Amino acid sequence: YTIWNFVPKNLFEQFRRIANFYFLIIFLVQLMIDTPTSPVTSGLPLIFVITVTAIKQGYEDWLRHNADNEVNGAPVFVVRSGSLVQTRSKNIRVGDIVRVAKDETFPADLVLLSSDRADGTCHITTASLDGETNLKTHFSVAETSVCQSVSQLESLQAVVECQQPEADLYRFVGRITVTQHGEEIVRPLGPENLLLRGARLKNTKEIFGVAVYTGMESKMALNYKCKSQKRSAVEKSMNTFLIIYLGILLFEAILSTILKYAWQAEDKWDEPFYNQKTEQERNSSPILKFISDFLAFLVLYNFIIPISLYVTVEMQKFLGSFFIGWDLDLYHEESDEKAQVNTSDLNEELGQVEYVFTDKTGTLTENEMQFRECSINGTKYREVNGKLVPEGMSDDSTDSSSPHLVSGVHFNHFLLLDTHTHTHTHTHCMLFYQLPSQTSIIGEELLFLKAVSLCHTVQISYDQPDCLVGGGDPFSHVNGFSSNHMEYYASSPDEKALVEAAKRIGVAFTGSSGDAMEIKTFGKSEKYKLLHVLEFDADRRRMSVILQTPSGGKVLFTKGAESAILPFTTSGEIEKTRLHVDEFALVRNNFFSKNHIHSVFVLQDKVQETIEALRLAGIKVWVLTGDKHETAVSVSLSCGHFHRTMNILELLQQRSDNECAEQLGRLARRIKEDHVIQHGLVVDGASLSLALREHEKLFMEVCKNCSAVLCCRMAPLQKAKVVRLLKTSPEKPITLAIGDGANDVSMIQEAHVGIGIMGKEGRQAVRNSDYAIARFKFLAKLLLVHGHFYYIRIATLVQYFFYKNVCFITPQFLYQFFCLFSQQTLYDSVYLTLYNICFTSLPILVYSLFEQLVHPHVLQNKPGLYRDISKNALLSFRPFLYWTLLGFSHAFVFFFGSYILMGEDTTLMGNGQMFGNWTFGTLIFTVMVITVTLKLALETHFWTWMNHFVTWGSIAFYFIFSLFYGGIIWPFLHTQDMYFVFVQLLSSGSAWFAIIIIVITCLFPDVVKKVFYRHLQPTSTEKSQAQALSCVESLCCYQHGQSGCSRLSPNPQLPVSRSWNDTDYFYSNDRSILTLSPIEATHC
Secondary structure, eight states: OTTTTTHHHHHHHHTTSSSHHHHHHHHHHHSSOOSSSTTHHHHHHHHHEEEEEEHHHHHHHHHHHHHHHHTTTTTEEEEEEEEEEEEEEGOOOTEEEEEEETTOOOOSEHHHEEESSTOOOOOEEEHHHEEEEEEEEEEHHHHHOOOOOOOHHOOOOOEEEEEOOOHHHTTOEEEEEEETTTTEEEEEOOOGEETTTEEEEEOEEEEEEEEEEEEEHHHHHTTOOOOOOOOOOOHHHHHHHHHHHHHHHHHHHHHHHHHHHTTTSSSHHSSTSSSOOOHHHHHSSHHHHHHHHHHHHHHHHGGSSOTTTHHHHHHHHHHTTTHHOOOOGOTTTTTTBOOEEEEEEGGGGGSSSOOEEEEBBTEEEEEEEEEEEEEEEEEEEEEETTTEEEEOOOOOGSSSTTSSSOSSSBBBEEEOTTTTOOOEEEOOOEEEEEOOTTOOHHHHHHHHHHHHHHSSEEEEESSTTTTOOOOOTTTTTTSSGGGGGGGEOSHHHHHHHHHHHHHHHTTTEEETTTTEEEEETTTEEEEEEEEEEEOOTTTTOOOEEEEEOOTEEEEEEEEOOOHHHHOOOOSSSSHHHHHHHHHTTSSOEEEEEEEEEEEEEEEEEHHHHHHHHHHHHEEEEEOOOOOOOHHHHHHHTTTSSSSSTTEEEOOOOOOOOHHHHHHHHHHHHHHTTTTTTTOOOOOOOHHHHHHHHHHHHHHHHHHTHHHHHHHHSSOOOHHHHHHHHHHSSSOOOOOOEEEESSHHHHHHHHEEEEEEOOOOSSHHHHHTSSSSSTTOOOOOOOOIIIHHHHHHHHHHHHHHHHHHHHHHHHHHHHHHGTTTTOOOOSSSSSHHIIIIIIIIIHHHHHHHHHOOOOOOHHHHHHHGGGGGGTTTTGSSSHHHHHHHHHHHHHHHHHHHHHHHHHOOOOOOOTOOOOOOOOOHHHHHHHHHHHHHHHHHHHHHOOOOHHHHEEEEEEEHHHHHHHHHHHTSSSOSSSTTTTTTTTHHTTTTTTHHHHHHHHHHHHHHHHHHHHHHHHHSSSHHHHHHHHHHHHHHHHHHHHHHHSSSSSSSOOOOOOOSSSOOOOOOOOTTTOOHHHHHHHOOBBOO
C-alpha cells in the first residue's frame, strides 16, 4: 500500500476484528434510531481505539518501510555508456552490468562475468540465505572472464538465456552466447555461475555481473514466507470471554424488552396521562417497535463489552516488549548483542510453554571446534602447546630437536575439542597414499599432516586486501608478511579446526590459485597441483582430492565419516583405530585412512543449568538435530538433557512399518513396567518417518511418557513435523522452538513461540523468529521471569476489564426495573464515554507493565513457581467465574446501597433540597470508580511511584473533572442535566457516609477471602511471597542458588534500589531493570 491508501486499508483490517465491527454496528444503530444514549458514547471510544491502533500499526509499518528503503536505496554501480554510474539498487534492471566490491552484498541475482582474479573466480558467503558461513567459489565463463575493465565490458556482445524465476536456491539452468569476431560461442550456465541476491562477496576485490533476476523475482524474494499468524492462549481465552459476555448482553436486552411489554400490558403503564402516545406511535408496527426497543436496550447495555480492552492490551504488549531488550541480564557482552523482540503479540505465551524443541549445534553447543587428539596407526597423540605428544608422554619429555613432532611413532588418529564444552567430537579422516618402500617414520607423520593441510575446501582471507591482486606469483604473499595474518574460511567448523591445528604444529596451508595449492612445512614452501576434487555428498559421506606432488608423484587423500571409510581399509592398525573411534565417540567424526582425528564440540555456558531449570519448571525439552546418533547422545548426556541414571530407549534404524510398530510396542511395555524411573527416548529421522506414517498415536504415547526425547539425523522439514505433531495433539500444549541456523527456520515458524539464537550460522533464524537471544542460557530468564510476569499481568488485565465493565453496566440493567423499562440511562453520556477511556484506564495499564508477584531472583531460583501459571491457570473458567460474580455482586451493592440511602427519602441536604435521578446515578458512578480502582490496588503486589500516581491520581482526576464539568453551563450541550449535581452531592454528609460504607462493604469480603486462602491454601507463589517478605523483615535476602535466607548486616546509609549494578551487594548478579521500586537499605 501507499501513504494515500493506508487509512482505508487499515480501517478494513481493523473492522475485520469482531469487537470493532460490533461497536461500529452499535454506533450506526444509535445514529439511525432513537436510543437512550448519544451516539457519541459509542463513537468516541471507537474512534479512540481505531486511532491508537492505527498509529501503532502505522509506526511499525513505518519502521519496516525505512528498513526496506535502506535495502532498496543502497548505492550500487552499474556500467552505462562506457563508465561506472552510481544508482540505487531498486533501479537495477535485467541486463544491467553491476559492479560489486569486497564485503558488499549482491543487489540482484547476477551471472558472474569477471572478477579481479585472472581465472575469473570469486568467493562468496551465503549465510543470510541458507545459514552456511563457509566460503563458496563461483566461476565465470572463459570468454567473459577477460573483461576486467569497464571499456571491455562496454564492448562485450553477449546474450543470456535462462529459466523463469524459481525459489530453489541451488538450481539454475541457462546459457550465455558470446559474439567474438562475428562468431557466436555458446557456454552453459549453472548454479556455480549465479551470484544470489543477499549473498556477500568475500576475499575478492571486485566482480562484474549481469542482472538476470531483480526485485521480487530474485531467488531470495521468492523464498520469503508469509509467517502464519500466531495467536496466544490469552487472546483465545479473551475471545471466548467476549462471546460469553455477548451472550449476557443479548440475554439482558431480550429480558428487558420482554419485561417492558409485560409491564405495559396494563393501560395505565402503556399510556400514562402524563405521556400520551402520538398518532404515529399508535399506528407503528408492533414487530418493528419490538425490534427497535431491543436495539435500544442493546445500545444501553453495550458497554458490558469493553472496546478499550483491545487497545489497552495492544499498548501493554507493545510497551512491555521493551523490557526484554532493556534487560541487562539478557545482554551478551562478548558479541555485543541484546535480546530482540520481533513479535510483541506473544509476550504472555512465554509464560505458558510446555515443550521446548531445541537444535544442538550452535544452540546447545558453540559452532566451533578445537583440535585435541589424533590417533595414527594405533597410537594416540594429543596437542600440547603446538606439539603432538604421544599418550603417556609429557611435553617436557619430548625431544628438543623435534619441536613440533615426536618421532618414533606411527601417526594415525586426531582428536578435536569444541572450545566451550568438554563434549568430544570425532573428526575421522581416512587417507590413502602410495609411499616409497623406504619411507621414514617422520616422513609418514609429515605426510599425514600434509593430508590434513591439503584435503579440504578451505579458503583464506588476508588482512591486506590487495595481497592477491595483480600479476606475478600468486603465492608472493607468503614472503610478504607473516602467515598469522591469514584467516581460514571453511565449510564446517571441524574442517577449519583441522587446518588450523596443522598450521600450529608446523604444516600450514598458505593458499591456492587455480589448480595450485601451497603449504609451508616448518617454514619450507611446497606447491602441489590439484588434479581433481571429489566433493563431499550425503551418499558417499566423504571427500577426496587427487594431487601431484612437487616431485611429480600422484597422491589421493580421502576423509569422511568412519563408517564410510573403514570398510575400504585393508591394512594398518584397523582394530586399534576402531577402538579409539569408540573411545572418542562423542561428536563429529572425520577419518583419514588409518588416522583418526578427534575434535570436541563445546557446550555453551550454563546449558546444563538452563535445561535443569526448565525441567523443574515442568517444561519438557526435546533436542532435534541433524547429527549422528552417537554424537547427539553424547551431547545430550553432557548437557544434562539425558541423566546418567535415566533409562535410554532407542527407536533406531527401523526398516519397515511392522518392525517399527513392534519396537514401539516393546518400548511402551517397558515404560509401563519401569514406571518408577525416568526414561529418555532416542529416535532417528528414518524411524521417525515410519512412526509418523502409520503409528502416530503409539509414538506420541511413548514420547509423552519420556522425560526427554532426542531426535537425530533430522531433516529441517522433519523438525517442523515433530513440532506440529505435539502442537496439534489432543492436549494442545504450548510449544517453543529455538535454533540458530537456516535449517531451524521451519520449526521456529511452526511452534507457538519461535526463538532465534544470534549465532554464527547467519541471521535467517533470527529474522524468522518471534524473539532473538544471544545464548541458550538466556532462555531460562526469558521464560521463568519475563514469561511469568507477562502472563500474570495480561491475565489480570483481561479479567479486571470484564469485572469493571460488569460493575459499570449492571446497575444500568437494575435501574430499568425502577423506571418501567423506559430505557432511561442511569449515567450521564459524558461519564459513559470517559469511564473506560479516562477514569479507569491508566491504573490497569501501569499495573500490566510493572506488576511482579515475586522478585525476579526468586523466580529464577525457584523454577517450580512456573507451574503455578501453566496451562492458562489464571484464565481458566474458575478465575473467570470469580471475577464475573465479583463484578455482579459489587454492582448489586453499588445500586442497592445507594437505593437504600435515597429510595425512601431524597432529602439529603440540610436545607431540605431533594436529589433527583442524576444525583442517584452520579452517586453510583462515584462509588464505582473508587471501588474498582481500589480493587486493583488490592491486587497490586509491586508498588512503584507510577502505580501510586495513576491510582490516586485517577480518583482525584474524576473528582476534579466532575466538579469542573458540573460547575459550568456548556453552551454546546443541548441539556444541562449535570449542572451543579456533583457539587450538591458532595455537600451532603449522608452521601459521603454512603460512599465510604459501600466501598468498605464491597472490598472487605475480598480482603477476608484473600487472607483466608493465603493461610489455609497458599499457592507456591504465595509461599514464596511470604518467605521473601520474612527475609526482608529479618534483614536477609536470597543468595544465588540458595532457597533460604542469609543474614545481613544493616547499613541504613546505603540506598539500595532494585535496578542493580555490578557494585551492589544486594542481588549483585541480577541487573534487571524490571524492578523499579526501592526497598529497605541493606547489605547482603
